[in-house]
Amino acid sequence: QSALTQPPSASGSPGQSVTISCTGTSSDVGTYNFVSWYQQHPGKAPKLMIYEVNKRPSGVPDRFSGSKSGNTASLTVSGLQAEDEADYYCSSYAGNNKSVFGTGTTVTVL
Amino acid sequence: EVQLVESGGGLVKPGGSLRLSCAASGFTLSRYSMNWVRQAPGKGLEWVSYIDGSANYIYYGDSVKGRFTISRDDAKNSLYLQMNSLRAEDTAMYYCARDPYLSFGFDPWGQGTLVTVSS
Numbered sequence: 001q002s003a004l005t006q007p008p009s010a011s012g013s014p015g016q017s018v019t020i021s022c023t024g025t026s027s028d029v030g031t032y033n034f035v036s037w038y039q040q041h042p043g044k045a046p047k048l049m050i051y052e053v054n055k056r057p058s059g060v061p062d063r064f065s066g067s068k069s070g071n072t073a074s075l076t077v078s079g080l081q082a083e084d085e086a087d088y089y090c091s092s093y094a095g096n097n098k099s100v101f102g103t104g105t106t107v108t109v110l
Numbered sequence: 111e112v113q114l115v116e117s118g119g120g121l122v123k124p125g126g127s128l129r130l131s132c133a134a135s136g137f138t139l140s141r142y143s144m145n146w147v148r149q150a151p152g153k154g155l156e157w158v159s160y161i162d163g164s165a166n167y168i169y170y171g172d173s174v175k176g177r178f179t180i181s182r183d184d185a186k187n188s189l190y191l192q193m194n195s196l197r198a199e200d201t202a203m204y205y206c207a208r209d210p211y212l213s214f215g216f217d218p219w220g221q222g223t224l225v226t227v228s229s
Binding site: 001003034036038046047051055057089093098099100101103104 | 145147154155156157160167169171172205211213214215216217218219220221222
């Protein structure tokens with residue numbers, strides 16, 4: 001299965017919002033509501049921010065939100081803060097008992 | 111506190127084998143589905159393998175199928191990844207991760223163990 005497509009980079013000023021897209025196909029994102037988003041700081045393990053398209057694990061700020069339309073999922077970070085600067089990856093269940101990750105997006109807080 | 115700690119990484123020659131371990135604490139491993147995910151240096155994440163709580167359902171990514179084996183020891187509350195016929199492209203940080211929501215949402219992740227395949 002091919003990796004989901006994300007923009008390489010995104011940026012915003014503190015307090016602004018940034019939205020990251022994650023484009024798959026009708027075999028993964030388009031069919032299953034099993035889309036997750038992860039935040040990864042340099043040299044650290046990924047951290048789950050969103051699961052099942054729009055659900056937040058306990059402890060994740062409500063500044064992080066997820067949505068999906070057709071074959072594209074999105075992560076929006078509102079009220080950008082310096083600590084939000086990181087790499088973000090989406091993932092989706094891809095059928096046939098497999099999971100696929102996105103190509104990753106580096107978010108820069110200007 | 112829920113925690114995962116990987117070990118067993120290192121330098122291995124092409125064609126060699128390595129066994130990774132993931133020790134779980136703060137929860138009972140057998141009650142959860144678990145996964146291995148890897149990340150090549152400077153690259154993105156790649157899902158590697160899955161095992162359900164009963165160990166009856168086991169799945170692999172296409173790039174490792176037939177070479178890697180996932181397993182679990184409930185008495186030791188530990189997850190394993192036996193890696194055989196290793197290739198240069200298997201060089202990566204290997205993470206174990208829990209799937210608490212049964213929807214391939216991985217939480218938490220261990221700190222990772224680095225596997226380098228080189229002659």
